[in-house]
Amino acid sequence: MDPRALPPRLVIDPSLPPEVALELRSSPHILRMARSGARVDTTHNPTLLFALPGFLMLVSVMAGFTGLFAVSLGFGLIVLMRWIATDSTYRSTRRRLRLAREHAARYILPEDLDYPCQMLLRRAQNAVETILNSRVHRDGLIDTIDNQVTLPEEVWQIGQRLRRLSSMHAEQGRIIPRELPPGMENAFKPYTKALDAAWTSLSRRVRHLESYAKQVLKADKVYQTHRRLEALAAKTPEYQQLIADTVRDELAQERIRELADQAAHVRKLFEESILEARLAAGELIRTPLT
Known part of the structure; x- marks a missing residue:
């Protein structure tokens, strides 16, 4: 599944x-x-x-x-x-x-939410789990925010609002009749729009979390490649000496330069991916639910 x-x-x-x-x-x-x-x-x-x-x-x-x-x-x-x-x-x-x-108000069960709100909360939880399980998080490379503290609080704040939204959705379902008398439709629209606006805001919040998680995954992949390259970089002098000993001078210089350029390129990719992850985290800091 x-x-x-x-x-x-x-x-x-x-x-x-x-x-x-x-x-x-x-x-x-x-x-x-x-x-x-x-x-x-x-x-x-x-x-x-x-x-x-x-x-x-x-x-x-x-x-x-x-x-x-x-x-x-x-x-x-x-x-x-x-x-x-x-x-x-x-x-x-x-x-x-x-x-x-x-402590009845301090926890949220799945059945406290209607189905759309359940799915939105699950998405938020999946994004946070991705971030906290990442290698770049565990190695302290994306410390723009304290993920271990801030992200569980973020999920809690989202969950609280989804619980309230679910309750008000159910309340509307009980109060608003299925068939409204002619001319009465507009009377109920402001209440429906209020819930729609809340849903839109929470959906946007979860997308911010997912964007952060996506950037963290990208940084993780580059980080793994970077670590492998570092292992090879430690042996760069051996490779340079091998080329110098076996290839004519002009070509040797070009190959040695390629080794240095490749290491610098991967390092730049890694730094850029970490920066993108931190910028995505910054979106959460700028618009806190709390």
């Missing part, structure tokens, strides 16, 4: 404390429970779990069946261990559910 057609990943407010963000990210099903208003079942009664083993132990004591007593004791221990594990899971789920409700 085309990755661009996949739903977006969970987005969490990057300003949350890391331990809280990690807790929320580790249990998306709990976040969905919090969104839907579901509750953890509190009606289970642990006493019932021990009723049968307790009854068997009582019977064995009264009847003097030591074998039955041992079996009952073993069964009781198994039930006890299972109850401890179940109770621990129950308390952990309840704690995570409480945390998810406390």
Whole structure:
């Protein structure tokens, strides 16, 4: 399946404390429970779990069946261990559910968005992933902005606005009738245009991210070529000596000059690609969503 057609990943407010963000990210099903208003079942009664083993132990004591007593004791221990594990899971789920409700506005699930907004958010996430996984980013060559901090914040800001836009789209769908009385069409147009303007602005923002990612990919390819050439450049004196020793003087000078020119050309391409990536990043700095 085309990755661009996949739903977006969970987005969490990057300003949350890391331990809280990690807790929320580790249990998306709990976040969905919090969104839907579901509750953890509190009606289970642990006493019932021990009723049968307790009854068997009582019977064995009264009847003097030591074998039955041992079996009952073993069964009781198994039930006890299972109850401890179940109770621990129950308390952990309840704690995570409480945390998810406390921070309900600080994360965005795919189902919080309508389909067009899901696809736009996914595009933004893919662009950021491309940038952060690039070699030029990891080697600190495109440090015009602090990608590790700024780009997750950018995705969060885009996601928040898309969630709001999705909600208002749904609200319009409920309020505006499918068939409008004659002459009433224009009355609703300003509201529709407002949402269209917001969508256009967010789409442009995502295109800026994608443009940045495209320039980073280009810089990455040139960077890899540049690194390979550097490995050869270290051996340039050997190549120059080989040519000087085996080729007549005029041709030797030309070939030696070509080696130097080729190294300079790739270096220039590399520097230009890094500059283009930084300029693309500058578009994000000049028009911050925040």
